[in-house]
Amino acid sequence: MATKQDIFIEKVKDGAIAGWYAGKILPSVTIAQACLESGWGISELATKANNLFGIKAKDDWKGESYTVRTAEYDKNNKQFFINAAFRKYDSWKESLIDHAKFFHEGWREAHYSTHGVIGQTDYKKACRGLQNAGYATSKIYADQLMGLIEMYKLYKYDDVIKESEVKGMKI
Template sequence: MARKKKKQLKMPAIIVGFLLILVGFVFSLMSLTDPVGNNSPLARQEDENMTKQEFIDRLLPHAEELQEGYGILPSVIIGQAILESNWGTSQLAHEYNNLFGIKAYGDQDKVNLETKEYVNEQWITIKGDFRVYNSWEESMDDHTMLFVNGVDWNPQKYEEVLTAQNYEQAAEALQEAGYATDPGYADKVKEVIENYQLDQYD
């Protein structure tokens, strides 16, 4: 007499559903622990959404370290960063971490972007090579070392910026040294510093 085949028990639907939920939960945990790269859209969005005070607070600790090491005033560092990068939102600052519009030379890491220059009493748009940095702190370091070391053809080019006793003197020294082609650059730096009371950090 042939034995009857045992009927295979079907897994209850509730268990299948539970397993699917469990798998989904594991994948969600993995995505949470995956670090976001500095160049990812999420990381860039955080920079874009900074308030003005958050931007100042972001730069202040390193600006104070640079003052302690080299004497440059934090108000000047932060004021220039605000003016040059539009609070960190310019393409150069946002995508390439260059807060100060520092140009690139030779084999330095660089990006070619449009920029405005004041030439022959008028504003023109040109293409220029700009430094690319790994972080805003690295950009701040290079900015300070430009003042410390000057340029190849004039190592003392920015000496008066370092020896300035206050932000007014430093801003005028920047103008006289030709940091920017804008004839109103010194006044703009001072205006930013005064509007946001950056001299309180000096």
């Protein structure tokens, strides 16, 4: 019998694989971020705003937003709470597509490329790159992502990408 985690992964995996071709973000990392950031699709942001990744609606965002109380961490890893506006989407698919595009918007492309996130084929390096680039304020963000990738064997979706590129195929 499939668990809620298996069902969630099944729902987002195709969008995560498509994200590799749209923005060169590893599927395993995309899926792990969606799991962690959305609480397996049941967070308030995931259910009310279809935002699987906790992507905030900064000044450059032209779409709708949804404001929610969220935890942040200071430089000493002390938790505090703020009200923040997050991007709002019509569907999870739209959230998955925007996730891949997010890393290529304006200054972010050079920033995330420099930190080894865009185009990275090693999920551990990509996870560390996300943390070092400041994607999340948690000091254990990379470890959390890697733990999910390993526990649920999400790296198998990276293997699909690598195999298709070796054969010269596109999914």
